[in-house]
Amino acid sequence: xxxxxxxxxxxxxxxxxxxxxxxxxxxxxxxxxxxxxxxxxxxxxxxxxxxxxxxxxxxxxxxxxxxxxxxxxxxxxxxxxxxxxxxxxxxxxxxxxxxxxxxxxxxxxxxxxxxxxxxxxxxxxxxxxxxxxxxxxxxxxxxxxxxxxxxxxxxxxxxxxxxxxxxxxxxxxxxxxxxxxxxxxxxxxxxxxxxxxxxx
Ligand SMILES: [Fe+2]
Ligand SMILES: [Fe+2]
Numbered sequence: 001x002x003x004x005x006x007x008x009x010x011x012x013x014x015x016x017x018x019x020x021x022x023x024x025x026x027x028x029x030x031x032x033x034x035x036x037x038x039x040x041x042x043x044x045x046x047x048x049x050x051x052x053x054x055x056x057x058x059x060x061x062x063x064x065x066x067x068x069x070x071x072x073x074x075x076x077x078x079x080x081x082x083x084x085x086x087x088x089x090x091x092x093x094x095x096x097x098x099x100x101x102x103x104x105x106x107x108x109x110x111x112x113x114x115x116x117x118x119x120x121x122x123x124x125x126x127x128x129x130x131x132x133x134x135x136x137x138x139x140x141x142x143x144x145x146x147x148x149x150x151x152x153x154x155x156x157x158x159x160x161x162x163x164x165x166x167x168x169x170x171x172x173x174x175x176x177x178x179x180x181x182x183x184x185x186x187x188x189x190x191x192x193x194x195x196x197x198x199x200x
Contacts, residue, residue: 001039007054007108015057018104023064031060033139034132041131045158048128055114055132058104062096063088070095090181093118121166121187123194130158137165163191 003012010018020028035056042052062070070091074083079095097115100106114132117125121133138151138161146168154161166187173180 001049001053003050003054007051007111008104008106010104012053012057015054015104019057019061022061027060027063030139030141031057033141034059034135037139038131038135041135041154041158042128044155045127045131047131051108051111051114051128052131052135054106054108055111055128056135058100058106058111059115059118059132059136060092060096061104061115062099063092065092065096065099067091073098086179086181089119093120120181120183121162121191122183123186123190125162127158130162134158134161134165137161137169159191159195162187163195167192 001012003010003015008015016032019031023031035053038052038056039049041047042049067088070088071084073079073095074081074091077098083090083094094116097112100115101112106112110126110128113126114128117129118132118136122129125133134150134154138147138154150161150164150168153164166184170180170184170188173184
């Protein structure tokens with residue numbers, strides 16, 4: 001895909017290189033898988049394929065940064081200090097978006113928001129937010145029980161796919177006795193419980 005120059009000065013190949021330099025080969029392959037899926041979902045659901053590609057390529061840009069770097073930014077840039085009680089899983093999206101903005105010069109708010117929300121989701125999600133959230137979960141390299149079902153759902157109903165992913169992510173976190181970021185609960189209440197209530 002050729003980029004228009006509206007959202008990033010990089011050509012697609014250049015942006016790929018910038019991203020690749022900041023992560024392991026394994027993670028880079030994941031990023032390419034997310035991009036492919038995100039562009040397919042954008043085509044299916046009528047979102048900008050270019051924005052889907054850029055958001056997907058950059059969504060894990062900050063994933064391999066040291067904790068200290070995130071902690072510094074959280075303390076310095078006016079983030080909710082409660083964030084310090086969480087870790088990379090939450091930080092790399094929520095705070096990582098600001099690294100994408102600053103270091104890669106991507107200013108488009110819709111792209112940055114999709115990066116911010118890609119692990120936690122939110123009650124209020126744009127089409128692009130949903131596409132990145134879901135593509136990250138079901139890209140071709142993912143292999144976990146339920147991924148086939150998640151892919152099937154994503155091809156039929158994107159909102160259903162958001163609900164499916166949210167429920168199963170939460171179940172997994174609880175199973176592992178991991179801390180739940182409050183926004184994930186909000187996502188669950190809205191997309192899993194809220195949607196079910198609307199349909200009865
Ligand atoms: Fe991520
Ligand atoms: Fe990812």
